[in-house]
Amino acid sequence: MEPVLWSIKYRPKAWTDFIGKDNTISQLKSLVDSSFFPNMIFYGPAGTGKTAAAELFSKEILADSFGANFKILNIRDVWDIPISKAQRSVQDLAKLGREQRSELDEYMSVVYREAKTARKARGRSGNPTRRELLSEAIRFFASTATIADEKVKILILDEADAMTWSMQQGLRRTMELYSNTCRFIIITPTLSGWSPAIISRSLTLHFPSQTxxxxxxxxxxxxxxxxxxxxxxxxxxxxxxxxxxxxxxxxxxxxxxxxxxxxxxxxxxxxxETQLTTRARNIVTLALDGQYEPARKEIRNLIAIDGYSPQEVCLEIERDLVKRPFTPEVLSMVLDRVAEIDYRLLQGKNAFVHLAALLASLRAIAAAET
Ligand SMILES: Nc1ncnc2c1ncn2[C@@H]1O[C@H](COP(=O)(O)OP(=O)(O)OP(=O)(O)O)[C@@H](O)[C@H]1O
Ligand SMILES: [Mg+2]
Structure with a gap:
């Protein structure tokens, strides 16, 4: 039997279980007490309790109607679902075993049909695009009537930093359109990159890195x-x-x-030291050394063979770079470049091309330094 992950076993189940977050937690508690709350943005780095707090808050506010009036959508997961998977009908899914279909698969099957109908209504044929699926996934839950009608619904958009600027505009319209029935909790590492229109309509709560x-x-x-x-x-x-x-x-x-x-x-x-850490260090060393080809090959292996996501590889490269003895000026140039590449990866552009470009610029920076 798989051992239980302690990070799951010790996930906070009550407000008193949260450590080191007194301000944020007391704000959330008083919102629960007043039972009024606005749309919110929870922002801060990984592993600081954002998702756990959003779930506990929703459970307390919604109480009995939690099951029906709550949904959490991981934006990256929704975005990554291939059209061919979303296309499967509820009947197709029912034929699969429980472990072969997730709750998200079932939801996306419904969303696909809605998106296709909406597309037809606009006079367009063919399959919905990934973008249309994502906006429908958000709109569909927000638009349906609540079960206990005095209550609002809560939709959590986790890893929402994967939304581009234009998706954010769509989200803003959806938030306004359904403001009577649905509240949104947006979870993201930072506020930067977020539309001021969304920020100004939301209560922002900071989850800083733990001391x-x-x-x-x-x-x-x-x-x-x-x-x-x-x-x-x-x-x-x-x-x-x-x-x-x-x-x-x-x-x-x-x-x-x-x-x-x-x-x-x-x-x-x-x-x-994970395997990824070691291999990322190796890639950076090769690139700084001017051994561009083997470095590129190793990146390709990590992604195409070992299945790491391009963003994970990019993050690990960044973690390695900050440990190197660069001067502050060089480090800031390097990090600037990493941020730019990370952004391009988010836009879904060809990952190999951009990670390779990152490696090439590392070499150039190293050469400039000597
Ligand atoms: N304030 C906290 N007090 C106690 N445990 C915490 C706290 N924050 C996080 N944890 C622990 O870390 C785990 C991860 O928390 P959570 O999933 O809420 O993080 P997150 O901020 O959503 O991270 P990510 O951005 O990576 O999704 C929890 O299951 C819990 O074990
Ligand atoms: Mg989370």
């Missing part, structure tokens, strides 16, 4: 509950390696504890 103290406190608590022996330097190492990401910190504790009965600093460092 070292908070991470250490949580790690010690979980270690005690799981009977894991861990010394102070190892706790400090987990806090350092996870850089404020509680999910990563908890995962590290769990992996390290399977390796040994008592967790030490060395074990933490051994396990904080």
């Amino acid at each position: 070292t103290d908070v991470v250490q406190k949580l790690i010690l608590e979980i270690a005690a509950k799981e009977n894991v022996k861990i010394d102070d330097p190892a706790v400090a190492a987990i806090a350092r390696e996870s850089a404020g990401d509680l999910r990563r910190a908890i995962n590290l504790l769990q992996i390290a504890s399977t390796a040994s009965d008592s967790v030490t600093e060395d074990i933490v460092y051994e396990y904080s």
Whole structure:
């Protein structure tokens, strides 16, 4: 049997379970008490409790109607669904085993039909585009009537940073059109890149990266509950390696504890190194060294053979670059370039071409420095 992930087992289930978020959490609690709330944007880095807080908030506000009046859509997942999958009818899906179809598959099957009808109404034939599917996925839930009619519905748009500017314009119209029936909680790493029109219509709540103290406190608590022996330097190492990401910190504790009965600093460092980290470091070293071809080949392997997403690879390359001994000026040029490439990847442009361009510019920057 698969062991339970501790990051899931210890997911906050009550407001008191959230650590290090006093302001944000007390704001959310008072909104629950007043039972009035606006559209909201939760922003902050990975593993800081955004999704967990949005889910708990919705459960408390909606109470009995939670099952019917709540939906969470991961924008990246919706965007990545191939048309051929969305096209499957509910009957097709029913023939598949439970593990072969997800809730999202079932929802997208309905959304596909709606989008196709809307397309026909505009006098256009053919399949809906991915963009049309995404906007219909949002509109469809927002537009249907609520079950208990005095209540509003809540739609969470997770990983909403995958929306382009024009998708945001569409979202803004949907938010306005259904403002009586549906509230939106948008989850995104940062506010930058968001349309001012959406920001000004929403309450923004910040989920900052956790401080070292908070991470250490949580790690010690979980270690005690799981009977894991861990010394102070190892706790400090987990806090350092996870850089404020509680999910990563908890995962590290769990992996390290399977390796040994008592967790030490060395074990933490051994396990904080993932395969992707090692290979990204190798790619950066090759590129800086001017060995462009093998670096490109390794990127291709990571994506095409090992199935990492281009964004993951880009993020890992960035994590490696910030550890290199660049001067502040060079580092800022490098990071600027990474941000530009990351943006292009989001736009769904050819990932290989852009990651290769990133490698080529690293070489140029390194050459300029010497
Ligand atoms: N404030 C917190 N207090 C306690 N545990 C937390 C807190 N924030 C995050 N965690 C832990 O981290 C896990 C991930 O949290 P969550 O999924 O809410 O993060 P997130 O901010 O949505 O991250 P991402 O941006 O990667 O989706 C939780 O299941 C929980 O174990
Ligand atoms: Mg999340």
